[in-house]
Amino acid sequence: xxxxxxxxEDDPDVRAxxxxxxxxxxxxxxxxxxxxxxxNIFSRxxxxxxxxxxxxxxxxxxxxxxxRRHSDxxxxxxxxxxxxADRVVGLEIGADDYVTKPxxxxxxxxxxxxxxxxxxxxxxxxxxxxxxxxxxxxxxxDIMAQALQDRAGRPIALTSGEFRLLEVLVTRANRVLxxxxxxxxxxxxxxxxxxxxxxxxxxxxxxKLNDDPxxxxxxxxxxxxxxxxxxxxxxx
Numbered sequence: 001x002x003x004x005x006x007x008x009e010d011d012p013d014v015r016a017x018x019x020x021x022x023x024x025x026x027x028x029x030x031x032x033x034x035x036x037x038x039x040n041i042f043s044r045x046x047x048x049x050x051x052x053x054x055x056x057x058x059x060x061x062x063x064x065x066x067x068r069r070h071s072d073x074x075x076x077x078x079x080x081x082x083x084x085a086d087r088v089v090g091l092e093i094g095a096d097d098y099v100t101k102p103x104x105x106x107x108x109x110x111x112x113x114x115x116x117x118x119x120x121x122x123x124x125x126x127x128x129x130x131x132x133x134x135x136x137x138x139x140x141x142d143i144m145a146q147a148l149q150d151r152a153g154r155p156i157a158l159t160s161g162e163f164r165l166l167e168v169l170v171t172r173a174n175r176v177l178x179x180x181x182x183x184x185x186x187x188x189x190x191x192x193x194x195x196x197x198x199x200x201x202x203x204x205x206x207x208k209l210n211d212d213p214x215x216x217x218x219x220x221x222x223x224x225x226x227x228x229x230x231x232x233x234x235x236x
Contacts, residue, residue: 003027003116005046006032006046006048007019007022008032008051008063009031010054010056014078015031018078022109034056035059046073047074049075051063051075051095052078053081054079061089072159074096074115074159074160075096075097076098077099079099086098087196087197096161136234137231141167148166157208159204162205168186172229173229173231178226182198183198206219
């Protein structure tokens with residue numbers, strides 16, 4: 001099934017490059033010039049939003065926040081702002097990746113594939129053993145369904161990046177994992193150079209798991225080592 005990518009970019013040259021590159025790679029592309037136009041796009045299936053920050057009508061970060069409140073669709077921010085603070089803010093509000101202009105189209109396409117691959121949902125598998133679920137504390141993580149639920153069965157919204165990181169941590173519980181190991185496990189050959197993205201994503205996961213960031217009991221920081229998932233995990 002062809003993936004639908006929506007671009008929100010006011011620069012006509014950048015918009016044209018993105019549209020041409022994505023179209024040539026086989027994606028169905030919707031290109032928007034203004035941020036307010038995105039309100040109507042989610043009446044259709046959208047797999048990924050490529051979002052510029054510096055839009056003339058509404059700040060791209062505000063749009064990303066609005067999207068994330070209602071959807072776990074993939075988000076890649078494309079911006080001329082390359083400062084660390086801007087990258088951290090973009091990832092903290094739920095973006096899956098952050099690409100700085102100017103960019104190489106081939107690298108951009110690799111990042112698109114990576115985000116879509118992390119967010120891809122598989123079809124049903126009849127064998128129960130092929131659908132592992134992990135329980136820890138008050139949570140249940142269904143790998144095949146890419147779903148996190150509390151004991152009452154209420155779903156906890158995760159971005160594709162958050163889910164993949166949580167999956168890596170849970171399936172390697174009680175092992176110290178460095179940031180580089182987490183980056184490789186989550187992104188493979190498409191690992192972004194910005195390793196603070198792991199720290200930002202860890203912070204978001206702690207918040208969603210009610211894990212006190214000042215004294216975390218589930219995802220603990222190991223000084224000069226990385227992170228360790230300390231909760232007792234049961235596989236079903």
